[in-house]
Amino acid sequence: MAHKKPKLAVWKFSSCDGCQLSLLGCEDELLDVAEQVEFAYFLEATRAKVSGPYDISLVEGSITTAEEEERIHQVRKQSKVLITIGACATAGGIQALKNFADVDEFISAVYAHPEYIKTLSKSTAIADHVPVDLELRGCPINKVQLLEVLGATLVGRKPNVPNHSQCMECKMSGQVCVMVAKGQACLGPVTQAGCGTICPTFDRGCYGCFGPKELSNTSALAARLGELGLDSKQRSDLFRTFNAAAEPFAKESVKHD
Amino acid sequence: MNTKNTQQNAAIVIGAAQLDDLVKVLRKDGYATIAPTTRDGSIVLEEISSAAQLPLGLVDDQQPGAYRLSKAKKPAYFDFTHGAQSWKQFLFPAKEKLWSAHKTAEGFQVEASIDAPKYAFIGVRACELAAIRIQDKVFVEGEHVSNGYAQRRKQALIVAVNCRRAGGTCFCTSMDTGPKVKDGYDLALSELTRKGVHEFLLEAGSASGQTILKRLTGRPAAAADFKAAQKASDKAAQSMGREMPKGAAKTLANHLQHPRWQDIAKRCLDCANCTLVCPTCFCSTTSDSTSLDGQNAERWRTWDSCFTLDFSYIHGGAIRRDGAERYRQWMTHKLTHWHDQFGVSGCVGCGRCITWCPVGIDITAEVRAIAKDK
Ligand code: SF4
Ligand code: SF4
Ligand code: SF4
Ligand code: SF4
Numbered sequence: 029m030a031h032k033k034p035k036l037a038v039w040k041f042s043s044c045d046g047c048q049l050s051l052l053g054c055e056d057e058l059l060d061v062a063e064q065v066e067f068a069y070f071l072e073a074t075r076a077k078v079s080g081p082y083d084i085s086l087v088e089g090s091i092t093t094a095e096e097e098e099r100i101h102q103v104r105k106q107s108k109v110l111i112t113i114g115a116c117a118t119a120g121g122i123q124a125l126k127n128f129a130d131v132d133e134f135i136s137a138v139y140a141h142p143e144y145i146k147t148l149s150k151s152t153a154i155a156d157h158v159p160v161d162l163e164l165r166g167c168p169i170n171k172v173q174l175l176e177v178l179g180a181t182l183v184g185r186k187p188n189v190p191n192h193s194q195c196m197e198c199k200m201s202g203q204v205c206v207m208v209a210k211g212q213a214c215l216g217p218v219t220q221a222g223c224g225t226i227c228p229t230f231d232r233g234c235y236g237c238f239g240p241k242e243l244s245n246t247s248a249l250a251a252r253l254g255e256l257g258l259d260s261k262q263r264s265d266l267f268r269t270f271n272a273a274a275e276p277f278a279k280e281s282v283k284h285d
Numbered sequence: 286m287n288t289k290n291t292q293q294n295a296a297i298v299i300g301a302a303q304l305d306d307l308v309k310v311l312r313k314d315g316y317a318t319i320a321p322t323t324r325d326g327s328i329v330l331e332e333i334s335s336a337a338q339l340p341l342g343l344v345d346d347q348q349p350g351a352y353r354l355s356k357a358k359k360p361a362y363f364d365f366t367h368g369a370q371s372w373k374q375f376l377f378p379a380k381e382k383l384w385s386a387h388k389t390a391e392g393f394q395v396e397a398s399i400d401a402p403k404y405a406f407i408g409v410r411a412c413e414l415a416a417i418r419i420q421d422k423v424f425v426e427g428e429h430v431s432n433g434y435a436q437r438r439k440q441a442l443i444v445a446v447n448c449r450r451a452g453g454t455c456f457c458t459s460m461d462t463g464p465k466v467k468d469g470y471d472l473a474l475s476e477l478t479r480k481g482v483h484e485f486l487l488e489a490g491s492a493s494g495q496t497i498l499k500r501l502t503g504r505p506a507a508a509a510d511f512k513a514a515q516k517a518s519d520k521a522a523q524s525m526g527r528e529m530p531k532g533a534a535k536t537l538a539n540h541l542q543h544p545r546w547q548d549i550a551k552r553c554l555d556c557a558n559c560t561l562v563c564p565t566c567f568c569s570t571t572s573d574s575t576s577l578d579g580q581n582a583e584r585w586r587t588w589d590s591c592f593t594l595d596f597s598y599i600h601g602g603a604i605r606r607d608g609a610e611r612y613r614q615w616m617t618h619k620l621t622h623w624h625d626q627f628g629v630s631g632c633v634g635c636g637r638c639i640t641w642c643p644v645g646i647d648i649t650a651e652v653r654a655i656a657k658d659k
Contacts, residue, residue, distance in 0.1 A: 057577065063577075063578065064577050175577070178577070179575055182579065183579045185575065188572045188573075192557060192590075192593040192594075193554070193556040193557055195556040195557060195558045195561075196557050196561060196590065196593075199379070199557075199562065199588075200380065200587065200588055201379075202329065202370060202379075203325075204324060204325035204326060204327040204329065204369065205369065205558070205641060207350075208350060208352050209325065209327045209353070211351070214643070216643075217556035218554060245551075245553065245554050245555060245608065248552050249554055249644070251644075252643060252645075
C-alpha cells in the first residue's frame with residue numbers, strides 16, 4: 029500500500045546547530061529515517077524546501093529577537109506535532125546567561141558597533157511562546173532519544189523519554205558515583221537523565237545538560253555541595269550553564285549570587 | 286541451588302594461594318565467576334578469571350554519603366564489606382528484554398527472550414544472602430514467577446564469605462541477617478590470618494558445594510579453625526557502624542503523619558539512589574520500543590523506583606507528587622508493609638542506602654527521630 033510519507037521539518041532559532049547535527053549524526057539510521065519521512069525542510073541537509081503544513085516539526089534554538097518571536101508562531105501554525113530539541117529550545121540555552129545581566133552592557137562590550145544589534149533582553153524557551161507537544165532535553169540532545177521520539181511519533185505510541193534523575197542511569201549502568209566515592213560536585217541528583225551517563229563515566233560530576241528533573245530539590249543539593257567545599261560562586265556557576273534559565277536552576281543560582 | 290545447611294558440613298582449610306584453584310574449578314564447570322574487584326575507587330562486582338583480580342589488602346570507610354577505599358593493615362581478600370552494587374544486578378538485571386515481536390503476513394510473531402548465564406557468585410555476605418532470599422520470595426515463590434530470575438537463580442552457585450569487620454553504615458546484627466552466614470550457601474569462606482599465615486576455612490553448605498570442595502586440596506578443619514572463624518565473626522558483630530531501633534515497623538505505622546516526613550523532604554533529592562542500590566528493592570517498569578519501519582517491537586523491563594513521579598502514575602496523574610510522600614513510601618514499604626506482604630523485613634541492614642545517598646540520609650537515624658515522639 030503506497031501511502032504518503034509524513035513531512036518532517038527542522039527549524040532553527042538562536043542556537044549553535046549542534047542539535048540538528050545530531051539528526052545528521054544518526055549515520056547508521058539516517059537512511060531508515062529518510063525511508064519513513066520526507067525531509068520537507070531541513071537546511072542543514074538539503075536545499076529543497078517543500079511547503080507546509082508539516083506532520084512533524086523539530087525546533088532548535090531559543091527566542092532572542094523580535095523576528096524570532098514572530099516566526100515561531102508561523103512554525104506552530106504549519107506543524108501538526110511540534111517537538112523542541114535541545115537546551116536552547118527547552119530552556120533558553122547558554123545565551124540565557126544574559127537574563128541574569130544587563131544586555132546593553134554585554135552588547136557594548138562585545139560588538140564594535142553596538143548600534144547594529146537588535147535583541148530582546150532575555151533568551152526564552154519555545155514553550156514560553158507557543159504550545160509544544162514534546163520537549164527533548166540536552167545540550168546537545170541524545171541521538172538515541174531523538175530516534176526514539178521519531179519512531180514513537182511515526183507509529184503513534186508514547187515515546188520512552190524518562191524524566192527521572194541522572195543518578196538512576198548511573199546506577200543502572202553500574203557507574204560508581206563520583207560524588208559519594210570521590211567527593212566531586214555533581215548535578216546528577218537534580219538533573220533529568222538522557223545523555224547516556226557521559227560525565228560520570230569520564231570521572232566528572234554531571235553538569236546538568238539535560239536540565240532539571242521533575243521535583244528538582246536544588247537547595248538540598250546546593251547545601252551538600254557546600255559541605256563538599258564549593259563556595260557560593262562555584263555553586264552559582266554550576267547551576268548557571270546550558271539550562272541557566274530553567275526555573276529550579278535559575279532560582280538556585282540566584283540564591284548564591 | 287543450595288539446600289539447607291546440615292550439622293555435618295564438610296570443611297577444609299585451604300591456603301590463600303589456593304583460592305585461585307576454587308576459581309579455576311568453578312570456571313571449568315562452566316560458571317561465569319562473579320566476584321568483587323575494584324573500579325573507579327570502589328568495590329564493584331564483575332566477572333573474574335583468576336583470584337589475582339580480587340582486591341587484596343583493601344578496606345572501605347563508609348559514612349552517610351561518603352565511600353572511600355584505603356590500604357588495610359593486613360593483606361586480606363575480604364576485609365572490605367561491599368560497594369553500591371549487589372548480586373541483584375545479575376539475578377534481576379537493570380535492563381532485561383522480555384520478548385520481541387515482528388510483523389508477518391498473517392499478523393505478528395512473538396518470541397520470548399531469556400538471558401540466563403550460569404553464575405557462581407564469590408564473596409556473598411550474610412546480609413546479601415538474606416537479600417537474595419527475600420527476592421526469591423518476590424520473584425519465584427509468589428503467584429507470578431519471573432522466569433528469567435527463576436532460571437538464573439536456579440543455576441547460580443553461591444560462595445559466601447563471613448565478614449570479619451563491619452562497615453560504618455552496616456547494621457545486619459540488628460536486622461538478624463549477619464554477620465555470619467547461616468544457610469542458603471553452597472560454600473562459605475572464613476578468612477583466617479594468624480601469625481603471618483593466610484588461610485581460608487571452607488565449609489560446604491549443599492551437595493554441589495560438597496562436590497566442589499572435594500576437588501580442592503586442603504587440610505581437614507580443626508576445632509581451632511572454627512574457633513578462630515567464630516572469633517572474627519563476633520568481632521564484626523561488635524563493630525556495626527549503625528543500629529536499627531527496635532520496633533521500627535510499628536513506629537512508622539503509628540506515625541504516618543509525623544512532621545519528620547516533611548523535614549526529610551527538605552533534604553531528600555528524590556534521586557532514587559537508595560532504592561536502586563538496595564539489594565531487596567524489586568520494582569521495575571516495562572516499556573515497548575519499535576523499529577523505525579514499524580516491523581519489529583520489543584518489550585523491556587527496567588529498574589524503577591518509588592522515588593520517581595511516573596511510579597505512582599495512575600489514570601489522571603501521579604499520586605505521590607511530593608518528596609515527603611515518596612520517602613515515606615520507601616521507608617514504610619521497607620520496614621513496615623514488607624512484613625505484611627512477605628512476612629519479613631524489606632531491609633537486611635547492609636547500609637547501602639545510607640552510604641550511597643548523595644546527601645547521606647540515614648534510614649536508622651530517621652526511624653530513631655520518629656520513634657522519639659511517642
Ligand atoms: S555520579 Fe552524580 S549522577 Fe551519578 S549517581 Fe552520583 S550523584 Fe548521581
Ligand atoms: S534499606 Fe538500606 S540498609 Fe536496608 S537493605 Fe536496603 S539498602 Fe540495605
Ligand atoms: S521501597 Fe520503593 S522501590 Fe523499593 S520495593 Fe518498595 S516500592 Fe519498590
Ligand atoms: S534518600 Fe537519599 S538516595 Fe534516597 S532519594 Fe533521597 S536523596 Fe536520593
